[in-house]
Amino acid sequence: MKTRVMIGAMCTLASASALTSTLAYADTTEVETTVAVEKISVVGAATNLSITAEDIEQYQASDLADIFRYSPSISVGGSVGVAQKIYIRGLEDAFLNVTVDGAQQTSTLFHHIGRVTIDPDLLQQIDVQAGAGEATSGPGAIGGSIRFKTKDAQDMLKPDEQFGGRVKANYFSNDATRYSASLYGKLSESWGVLGYYSTIDRDNIEDGNGNEIYGTAADQDMAFLKVSGDISENQFLSLSVEQRDEEGAFSARPNWAVQEGDALYASEAERDSYVANYRFAHSASVNIEATAYQTDSSFRGGRFDWLAEIDTYGFDLRNTSETGLHKFVYGVDYRNDEVTSGPAQGAVENAEEGSVLGIYVQGYSDITPQLLLSYGVRYDDYDFEQNILLDEYYGEPVTDVAASIDDSELSFNVGLAYELSQHWTLGLGFAQAARGKQIGDGFTIDGYLYDGSDIPVVAEDLVPETVENIEASIEYSANNLNAKLSVYRSSLDDVIFEGYEGNAVFNNIGTLDTSGIEFDVAYRWNEVDLFLGFSSADTELKPRDDLYNVSYSSIDINGYEFVGLGNSRGDTWVAGADYDISPDVSVGLSVAKVDSIDIDTLHQAVDLAWTDSLYRLNKPSYTTVDIYAKWHVTNNLMLNLAVSNLFDKLYIDHSSVGDYSEVFATVIGPYEAGRDIRLSVSYDF
Numbered sequence: 001m002k003t004r005v006m007i008g009a010m011c012t013l014a015s016a017s018a019l020t021s022t023l024a025y026a027d028t029t030e031v032e033t034t035v036a037v038e039k040i041s042v043v044g045a046a047t048n049l050s051i052t053a054e055d056i057e058q059y060q061a062s063d064l065a066d067i068f069r070y071s072p073s074i075s076v077g078g079s080v081g082v083a084q085k086i087y088i089r090g091l092e093d094a095f096l097n098v099t100v101d102g103a104q105q106t107s108t109l110f111h112h113i114g115r116v117t118i119d120p121d122l123l124q125q126i127d128v129q130a131g132a133g134e135a136t137s138g139p140g141a142i143g144g145s146i147r148f149k150t151k152d153a154q155d156m157l158k159p160d161e162q163f164g165g166r167v168k169a170n171y172f173s174n175d176a177t178r179y180s181a182s183l184y185g186k187l188s189e190s191w192g193v194l195g196y197y198s199t200i201d202r203d204n205i206e207d208g209n210g211n212e213i214y215g216t217a218a219d220q221d222m223a224f225l226k227v228s229g230d231i232s233e234n235q236f237l238s239l240s241v242e243q244r245d246e247e248g249a250f251s252a253r254p255n256w257a258v259q260e261g262d263a264l265y266a267s268e269a270e271r272d273s274y275v276a277n278y279r280f281a282h283s284a285s286v287n288i289e290a291t292a293y294q295t296d297s298s299f300r301g302g303r304f305d306w307l308a309e310i311d312t313y314g315f316d317l318r319n320t321s322e323t324g325l326h327k328f329v330y331g332v333d334y335r336n337d338e339v340t341s342g343p344a345q346g347a348v349e350n351a352e353e354g355s356v357l358g359i360y361v362q363g364y365s366d367i368t369p370q371l372l373l374s375y376g377v378r379y380d381d382y383d384f385e386q387n388i389l390l391d392e393y394y395g396e397p398v399t400d401v402a403a404s405i406d407d408s409e410l411s412f413n414v415g416l417a418y419e420l421s422q423h424w425t426l427g428l429g430f431a432q433a434a435r436g437k438q439i440g441d442g443f444t445i446d447g448y449l450y451d452g453s454d455i456p457v458v459a460e461d462l463v464p465e466t467v468e469n470i471e472a473s474i475e476y477s478a479n480n481l482n483a484k485l486s487v488y489r490s491s492l493d494d495v496i497f498e499g500y501e502g503n504a505v506f507n508n509i510g511t512l513d514t515s516g517i518e519f520d521v522a523y524r525w526n527e528v529d530l531f532l533g534f535s536s537a538d539t540e541l542k543p544r545d546d547l548y549n550v551s552y553s554s555i556d557i558n559g560y561e562f563v564g565l566g567n568s569r570g571d572t573w574v575a576g577a578d579y580d581i582s583p584d585v586s587v588g589l590s591v592a593k594v595d596s597i598d599i600d601t602l603h604q605a606v607d608l609a610w611t612d613s614l615y616r617l618n619k620p621s622y623t624t625v626d627i628y629a630k631w632h633v634t635n636n637l638m639l640n641l642a643v644s645n646l647f648d649k650l651y652i653d654h655s656s657v658g659d660y661s662e663v664f665a666t667v668i669g670p671y672e673a674g675r676d677i678r679l680s681v682s683y684d685f
Contacts, residue, residue, distance in 0.1 A: 063084060070576070072535035072573065073088060083114055091144075095143030100150065101238070103275045128144070153186070168682040190230035197224075199219075213670055257668045257671070274293060274295075289318050289331075306344060314335035331359075339440065362413075373415075374414065377412050385405075407464045435465045470489050471489075472486070484520045487518075512540070512566070513542065528579045531577075539567075540556055549607050550607050569597070587630075588627065593623040600617075602615040605663075617660065624646075626646060628641065640679070643675065643676070644673070645673060
């Protein structure tokens with residue numbers, strides 16, 4: 001069975017005292033699945049999506065865009081890997097709590113690049129929760145959360161194996177090669193070790209017209225080591241380390257299109273992550289999970305050869321207690337982030353530091369056999385400090401600019417799943433979340449006008465962002481058919497933003513309202529899985545009148561003037577079919593259609609008198625088709641063939657920067673890759 005269907009809260013009607021839930025997928029067959037405490041199971045959430053290693057392997061995902069290609073609610077903008085940003089319901093990933101094995105991925109080194117990077121081949125599962133949800137989602141999850149879970153040796157070994165390995169070669173016609181190798185084995189009956197290395201050599205890709213997309217070439221190397229096993233009968237420990245390096249010649253703004261002849265600058269992005277996971281299942285009342293992590297990341301490059309570094313460390317300690325028809329998850333989490341930035345030669349170093357301490361409890365109660373209630377509360381305490389030094393590097397005398405903010409917030413959530421009948425289930429949910437001022441990206445605090453005058457400072461009256469998210473859904477499941485309809489509305493108050501360029505002050509600029517509808521259906525017909533998904537999201541900013549020269553009642557969000565907040569996207573459809581020809585051979589087809597959208601933009605430019613009037617931005621519609629096939633030649637040899645963008649469509653993804661070239665010649669998002677024939681050969685030994 002595939003996992004195309006959005007797995008929602010309606011699937012959690014099993015007793016709250018049990019650690020298993022029954023997930024029905026477009027079939028009358030029921031599959032018992034052990035649910036780890038970390039698995040997202042938000043009651044009332046309109047969109048819970050799970051993506052498995054099998055899905056990723058089938059269509060040969062090579063980056064973030066490939067991972068989320070078949071979800072209409074999740075999009076990735078930017079054809080340059082280092083610049084890719086994730087959007088859920090129009091909100092940028094800065095509003096999401098993103099974790100890898102529980103380690104939070106925070107902030108960004110540069111607002112023109114992304115903050116989330118992952119090797120798809122390493123992933124065992126991805127769980128996505130859209131919109132503010134449960135208290136266990138972590139701090140600052142005002143737009144939702146994404147949880148990446150990596151593989152370990154036990155996932156790779158066959159039942160009778162003590163040691164194994166995999167070598168894999170990928171060829172991408174547009175235009176890259178990738179080689180990877182894994183070694184894994186048992187150190188004892190209960191302990192295993194996994195080692196992984198991959199290298200990618202990518203040249204500039206071509207768009208749908210066959211034109212070269214400059215500034216997309218890069219070399220990526222990634223090493224991963226994970227040791228995991230049982231300390232005792234009821235204790236588990238996992239230790240992992242990841243080192244990632246990406247080098248390329250990128251433009252000054254990697255998420256904008258690069259014209260032929262434009263300057264490119266040698267750049268390098270690095271990340272080292274260390275994660276420890278511990279579980280202790282003592283009894284129904286004591287089921288402890290602990291995560292500790294540290295991540296060091298850096299980006300060097302740009303026109304003035306600057307260096308930004310982020311150091312993050314933190315932990316999450318939680319316990320699950322069950323009694324009768326009730327289950328409670330409660331704990332504490334902490335995260336500290338520090339960003340430093342300055343010229344790579346080390347003459348100047350500016351810094352920001354932020355931390356958040358959270359205390360949370362989430363409960364689940366079986367009110368009746370048909371009604372499951374979820375409820376929770378979360379307390380977050382945020383601290384933020386900014387220390388900026390302006391000296392001769394900027395042509396200014398030595399000056400210190402400092403700010404310090406200490407805020408705390410309470411957030412509540414409540415939801416229910418009610419079984420109307422054997423086939424119909426209703427879900428309702430209300431959730432709050434909060435986020436204080438976070439550290440900024442390194443490039444911004446270094447002063448991107450390079451004279452020290454535009455380094456952003458923090459308004460004295462700044463308050464945390466708070467969000468309220470309301471969702472409702474109804475699901476039907478019977479006779480090989482699973483269908484689900486969801487509606488939601490989210491209101492994010494006191495949005496923190498630098499303000500219009502030239503303001504250089506972080507203010508609470510207004511309210512960001514998001515509303516939408518999502519629909520998902522899957523049907524099993526003999527050996528064929530059919531699926532259809534739809535998402536429509538409208539995200540508008542209602543700005544404060546007192547901050548700007550020109551008053552606007554509402555602004556459609558866009559990825560150029562509101563970088564870091566979100567982007568507007570046309571209604572999105574995905575449809576396709578998977579066919580299991582035999583136990584060893586399967587093929588599939590997927591079609592994605594994004595409807596055109598027109599929005600008024602350049603509000604900041606009008607406010608600053610850079611232009612006389614608003615610009616009506618048109619994002620044209622586009623349709624892409626992908627096909628894929630998988631063949632287990634032998635038990636150890638597997639071939640995968642996938643063709644992405646089969647008909648060579650020329651388009652700019654709606655989640656990228658739009659085309660503003662009629663007003664500002666250089667402001668245009670990059671075209672996506674044209675047809676890409678992908679062939680992979682993997683051999684297990």
